[in-house]
Amino acid sequence: MKYNGKTYLANEINDQIKAAGGTATLTEVLGERFIACGLKEGVVTIEGTPGNALGAYLDGAKIVVKGNGQDAVGDTMNEGKIVIHGSVGDTLGYAMRGGKIFVRDNVCYRAGVHIKEYGEKVPLIVIGGKAGCFLGEYMAGGIIIVLNKDNAPDPIADYTGVGMYGGKILVRAESLDTVLPEQIKCRRMEKGELSAFTPYIKEYSAEFGMDESALVSGTFYLLEPDSNNPYKRLYTNN
């Protein structure tokens, strides 16, 4: 199926994608919401700027965006894969509970807010560039990797991991000056520790045709909740 930006309503687009078995190329996309919502199979390729909640509740299909995403990409997704050849806005992977999201460049605020894992369902978010504030806010499980491909001095921002009580955040950086919540443990990863995560970095590199060797080298920091220091107060005073 091919779409050329002529129909406005997202359910019409989604009905057509499903009728075509899940595989479709959409061009001239501009702000249409809920594209590929809940889709179980197929590959949806999007040219343009898809609207909010792209791939919400995604359940097995793959979405490739040749451009930027907006807010709430992969909202509550359950299974499948989203690949963004650009950057995205806020709340990437909101409450995600499975599947994988790869963003070539940067993500704005609250990526991975409240993502969770159970058994074999371990959601994965790989961010090629930098992440905004509140990365992994209330995170309950899963893996977030910030690759910082351009070697920025501050790849993550304030309030990363606020309210986090499960899961892992990996950050590639020479040093990490970001002030983290008291309830987060942050340490440099030891040699060999990264190997459990390199398949994800290789997958990122393969999706965007990049050289993986630069991305697996350098220092990685690991952020996890500190179970010895449970929460008393999540936010500061006004």
Added chain:
Amino acid sequence: MLLEGEFRNPAGCAISAIFDKTGARFSGADIIDSIAVMRDRSNGLGGGFACYGIYPDKKDLYAFHVFFTIHSARKDFEEYIARYYEIDSDEDIPTRKIPEIVDEPEIRRYFVYPKQQYIDFVKTGPDECVFRTVFAVNTEIKGAYIFSSGKNMGIFKAVGFPEDVGRFYRLEEYEGSLFTAHGRYPTNTPGWWGGAHPFGLLGLSVVHNGEISSYDANRRAMEMYGYKCTLLTDTEVITYILDYLTRKKSLTFEESAEVIAAPFWSRIDRMGEEERARATYLRDVFSAELVTGPFSIIVGFDGGVMALNDRLKLRTLAVAEKGDKVYMASEEAAIRRVCPSFDKMFYAEGGKPIVYRVKGGKQ
């Protein structure tokens, strides 16, 4: 059946702006196209535009845009205004009759300037005269609302989807150097003509996506300084806070942003000594003007535009530049619609104002 305003709506709203940094004027057609992309964010209960640089032939006069919702209001208003103002001209604001916009009040504009004896009486300048008149009319003359009162700018708003409101007001026939737009999805308050955005006072205008938790505290604080909230919605008070801070207290827009979206104390604790002293001073002196709750706003002013998110960034706002043009919108798609490729794009961060001025614009 419950009427609008008697039940709670889920949140939405869309905002958008186009600005030329050289002050060059362009048609209002683009801003309609931009806001129309975000139609899903509104529900048809309010749309509007603030347009700057549209009255160059009368740029030294105050342009009052007025709604009259009852028949007697116009006579009362005109008698009142004639006492205090020289009236250069007045006319119906041109509209296009379209089925999407219904129940319109009488909509007129007046180009005026305070009489010398009124300026002498008030003593603090013609802007202060207009400030007093706006609140006197909006609170004392039943059925009359001055919803725009700046020089060489005008607000156009209605109940409807914004793209329909733009067609209704024939916006494509105006040329300006800054246009801001709003599509409304009212949450706690009625969808009525006066409650549509933008809200304006003198040359200031505000469009807002969000919901202000501190509204009542802010409203009471502003009433102490003579600002009376009459339009039944939270955004109005942001406009008055900004007028108070920038006009009466002579703060810059950047400093005002630091007041209404003040940094958290935990962040202030980490600042260098000088910066910490300034941030502490602003929080202490203007504590009642702190605005909490989710918001993204675009503020139009004489010679510039400011975008600001709440400090937790619970709303989103994209900004793009292309040559001398600046674009701002709740969604990137709304920018791409009128500017398919830009030089750079970024999102406004929480509590960090993005300000653009024409050369020589107001600080």
